[in-house]
Amino acid sequence: MGHRQLERWFPGITDDLVSGGARLGKGPAIQFYVDGALKAPVDDAQMIGATRPFLERSVRKHVGSLPGVRFVTGRASGLLLPHNRVRGVRFRIEGDGAAHELEADLVVDAMGRSSRLGSWLEQAGWPAPSLERMRVDLGYATASFRRNGELPDTVIAHSSPGPASNYQPTLSEPGALTAVEDNRWAVVLVGYAGYRPTRDPEAFLARMRRCVIPLQEVAQTCELEGGIDTFHFHESQRRQFTPLPRFPGGLVALGDAVASVNPIYGQGLTLATLQASSLAAHLRSGANPHEPARGYFRRAEVVVDAAWQLCTTADLAQPHVTGPYPRAYPILRWTADRIVEASVTDPEINRVFMDVVNMVQHPRALTHPRILLRTARRLLTR
Template identity: 65%
Template sequence: MGGSYAGLFAARVLSEWADEVIVLEADGIGADGTGRRAPHRRQLHALLAMGHAQLERWFPGLTAELVAAGACLGEGDDVRFYVDGRLKAPAEGRRMLGVTRPFLEAAVRRRVGALPGVRLVHGQAAGLVLEGGRVRGVRTAEGDVLDAEFAVDATGRSSRLGHWLAEAGWAQAPVERMRVDLGYATAEFRRGDELGTTVVAHNTPGPASDYQPTLCEPGALAAVEGDRWSVVLAGYAGYRPGSEPKEFLARMRRGIEPLRTVAGTCEMAGEVATFHFRESVRRDYGRLDRFPGGLVVVGDALASVNPVYGQGLTLAALQANSLAAHLRSGAGADPGTPAWGYFRRAGVVVDAAWQLSTTADLAQPHVTGPYPPGYRLLRWAGDRLTEASVLDSEVNTTYLKVVNMLEHPRTLTRPAVLLRAARVLLAADGRR
């Protein structure tokens, strides 16, 4: 139920276990990936290192296909990260793919649609058929019933699953929210050789500005297909970017050097697309006492975190991994039983992303909680690690592994990492 990135990854996993997989998608989607109504799809999306690795795991050779079709693969110095306008120390393993989400998703859809036993069907899920404590089918808005032994809710933030379950006498999952009031805007520019081999450049506010846009404009750019730059700017509360091109260019000129260069030398192609992300939301199905058999939830229907950290596509892929692990396990042998093993595995991934994003969000003065235990210590240690990552390659390598979801956030609390950061900062103080 839902044929976007999360649904397609789930379908890829299920294709190895099911005789037939139906991907039910409400939007009419063209071969180029256009046609979906989700307004955030036009925004620049990041494919973190872990997400890129999972893309190649489930769709081998897809990176090469994307690059051959115009996407850009950046490695080493082609990928540049800044904090408060300062270029961070070089880090091992920097590798990112410059591609728009519609282009990427279209390629994944073609791969999934070519799998034996997979059908892409135009229609909208409108309910479940539940009998004997398990899923037996999916009702569509068009009045059909599709028989099903196993159903995946990949319908996004607007998922109606809780209401469907409540109507059938099942409890709704507990919901956790954090209001962040983020706005972001994306524009595309015609790309030449103005930035050399740069593929990705990204700047975030840090400790020096108290995580405010006072020292340097928060934003990023990526070289994408069609010889274009995709540029995104972000801001919270009253500093959300608008759709006026002059304002967008003015903010770019207050940013890092790559943004200033593109603003001054490249022609904007098309309009500025804006999006307002009000709150992060997660639904914890693992805390329920009862749940229908043959049913799982993936993507934003399970957890939707602040997109400024670029975790969404990677979370979807890791949830597909969780589904595969569950189906391989003894508990997954009978698809008609509640998928507690899946929700437990997916919960570990969601917990890590939620911890990373919400702890960072709490640095914004308008975000009022809830605060995790020991937040002040976490914030202080996080500030020091961020400062050290600007100066030291070893600290920055570890830092980026966590940001790219290659390692768990607790990696940053290891004594060796904290000690290294302390030594770096003490040496820097001594040179002042």
């Protein structure tokens, strides 16, 4: 869905990315494995293989080409909030030392998961949004390999543990590779708690050799370029804006400043684009940007709730994740396990499953009677 949103806002950006070296994967070029088994292909699936910096440079270039756009580089230090409306921001420019002010009709907090917006609001006498957390203790490591002629029909290969391994990475090695710009493979390995990957190249390659065939082949035939970068993601979190009794006008928050979910599911960029679409819909509705943007936050909450439900329900399958558990979690978990099992061999179920993971459809699509009935038939006849 993030890809669709970018193409809607910037027609032709896909062609620009591909001409710059990104790969466009379609149908069987996109491979998802569960417990080592290749899932049924989704013929109309389409995903771009590119590194995040490459994608962000392209988006920045397209935004910069819009009329009236000007970039100012500095560090935000506070809000201009004299009364009931945010009228701009304070910021400092590196090496300058002086404080600057930038007036605005609408200020967007995109400062990420460490956003300081809550403390700024409290300093000005406003309530701060509450913060909901779920500890996941994820570790992941990324590496780059020289891409030659291997795996010519593969753009993305993704492996994850499933019901057969009780979702344990120690039993079914999780990882992914993507064909990206500059003739490289981008590889990521993940693990939880004490099974987090390290910077050791030999250990990294050993884990790749325990993964699915595409990652095995890259480990055996391709040259590792540079070092290995490791990251630790402690917890998913989201800020609750809609329950606030008061909120100033002229201000919204977006992206990780609202919600930051487990990156293993690859939904962060899509979630940000959908929140941006929520903001666009809010402003197109005729809403006054000087008034509290409650309509925007309600729209964005629908998107965030869907991602949060999907990610946290899956994370609760890990034994070290201790909740909070949603109502009827055992039933939800049992049903989800059966759908995952059926999605391995049933193309239609897998298409809906991937649409939900890619945020093209809401998670409720997986509980549609047609999908549940098809799942039951598939599992009874296997």
